[in-house]
Amino acid sequence: MKRWLRAVGSWFDARLKVREVLLPVLQHPIPRAAAGPKGWFYIFGSASMTLLFLQILTGIGLALVYVPAADQAYQSLQYLNYRQPLGWFLRSVHYWSGSLMVVMVLVHMTQVFLHGAYKYPRELTWVLGVFLLLLTLGLAFSGQVLRWDADAYWGLGVGASMAGRVPVLGPAVVTLLLGGPVIGGDTLSRFFALHVFILPGLLLTVLAAHLWLVLTRGISTPPVPGEKVDPKTYDAAYERELRRGVPFLGEALRKDALFSALVVILVVVLAAVAGPKGPSGLPDPAVQGANPRPDWPFLWTFGLLSLAPPGMETFLMLVFPAFLVLGLLLVPFVSNRGERAPSRRPVAVLTVLVGGVALAVLSYAGATADWSPHMGAWSGAPVPEKVVARSAPRELAGAAVFQNKSCRDCHALEGSGGRRGPDLSGVGARLTRDQLIDQVSNGTPGGGNMPAYGKHVSPAEMDALADFLVALRPAGRPPSRTPTQ
DSSP states (O other): OHHHHHHHHHHHHHHHOHHHHHHHHHTOEEOGGGGSGGGGGGOHHHHHHHHHHHHHHHHHHHHTTOOOSTTTHHHHHHHHHHTSTTHHHHHHHHHHHHHHHHHHHHHHHHHHHHTTTTSTTOHHHHHHHHHHHHHHHHHHHHHHHHTOSHHHHHHHHHHHHHHHTSTTTHHHHHHHHHTSSSSSHHHHHHHHHIIIIIHHHHHHHHHHHHHHHHHHHOOOOOOOTTOEEOTTTHHHHHHHHHHTOEESTTHHHHHHHHHHHHHHHHHHHHHHHHOOOOOOSOOOTTOTTOOOOOOGGGHHHHHHHHHSOGGGHHIIIIIHHHHHHHHHHHHHHHSOSEEOOGGGOHHHHHHHHHHHHHHHHHHHHHHHOOOOOOTTTTTOOOOOHHHHTTOOHHHHHHHHHHHHTTGGGTOEETTEEOSSSOOOTTGGGTSOHHHHHHHHHHOSTTTOSSOOOTTTSOHHHHHHHHHHHHTOSOTTOOOOOSOOO
16 A cells, blocks of 8 residues: 555656655755754744634635625524534634734744844845735734624724725725725625635735745844844855755754644634634614724724824824834834844833733723724714704704714715715605604614614604704705605
C-alpha cells in the first residue's frame, strides 16, 4: 500500500510540480535566533492565517443554509441553531474563529511594533499588515450585520449615521452602504456580498502580497539591545545572518503548527461551551429607543462615543478614526531606523501600555454604558417650514412626534426625506383620520414595509400625529371623509 501511494504521489508531483514549487518556499532560510526559544514571538501571524482558513471552511458550510433575504435571514439562523444537525456548532466555530482572528492579528501587530520589525526594509510589510487588520475588522462588522437581529439592525443604523456625517458625500455614501436611503432587504444583500465575496477576496489578495514580502524581505531577527537598524548597512548584515540561518521547514514550522493547533482546539472548546452568537431579538424598525450593542471588537468605539459630549460625536466618528489609521500607516516612515529592542524604546512600550489600557477601559464602558446616537443622519432633515407655517398647536406637536419617531427615515415631505415609503405631503386628502391611526398603529397588513408603531406611540402622541397627518393636504382641499378605494 505504501509503495502504491508513493507511486500515485510521484505521478501527480511529476505533473503538478508541487514539491518543486513548495519545498523552496518551506525551506527558505530564516535567522537562526528566530527558530530558537525567541521564535515563539513569531507564531501569531501563522495562527491568524489558520483561523482565516477555518473561517472560509465554516463560512462555506453556513452559506449552504443561510438565506440573505430580509424576511428569511433571521429564520435561517434559527434553523441552523435549533433544527440543522450541528448547525449551532458550525455557527459557533465560525464566530469564535473570527473573534480569535481579530485577537491574533492585534497581538501580531503589537509584537511587530514592540520589536521594531516594521523598520527598514519592511515598511511595506507593515502597511499591508494595517490593511489586513482593517479588512479583518470589516469582516467582523459585516458578519454582525448578517445576523440580522436587533443589535445588527441598529448597529448598522449607527454605522449609517456615521457615514451620513461625511461632508457633501454623506447621502451618497449611505446609499452605497445601505443600497438605498434606509435599511432594508437591499442592505442585507449588499452586506452578504461584502462579507462573502468582496472582503475575503481583498483580504486574500493583500495576504498574498504580505506573504510575498515576508519571503522576499525575510523576517526580522529578535531584537538585541544596542543593535541598531541602519539602511546603509542593514542589507549586507542581514545576508550574513541568513548564511548561517536555518530553513523554515524545521523548528520554526513546528512552533507555528503547534500553536495553530492549540488555537484551533481553543476555538472548538469555546464553540462547544459558549455556543454561537445570537441572533437576539427580531430587527424591528419601530423600536426607536433601541440601545444597540456592537460585537466586542467595536465596543471601544461605542464606549468612546457614550462618554463623549454630543458635540464631539462627529469628530470621533469621522476625524479620529482617520487619524488613527493614518498614524498606523505612517509608523514605519516616521521611525524606520535605530533601536529595535523594547528595553531601549520606552515610548513604544508606553504607547502599547496606554493603548491597551484605553482599549480595555473603553470596551468596558461600551459594554455597560447607555448611548443613543443620532440615528437619522441620512434622512433627518427637519420638517419643511412651509409645512408647519400655519399649523395649530396640536398639529405642531404631531410634527414633533413625526420627527422624533424617525418617520422621516422612510417618508418624504415636499420631496425631502426617505424614499422607502410614499411621500406624505398630501396624505390628509387620501386617507381619513381613522385610516391614518390604523396604519400607524398596525402597520402594513401581511408584513409589508410599514412596521406597527402602536406599542411605541402613546395615545396623546397618536392624536397629535393624526392631526398633523390630516393637515398634510393641498391648500383649500378638505380632509378625506370616506375610505379611499
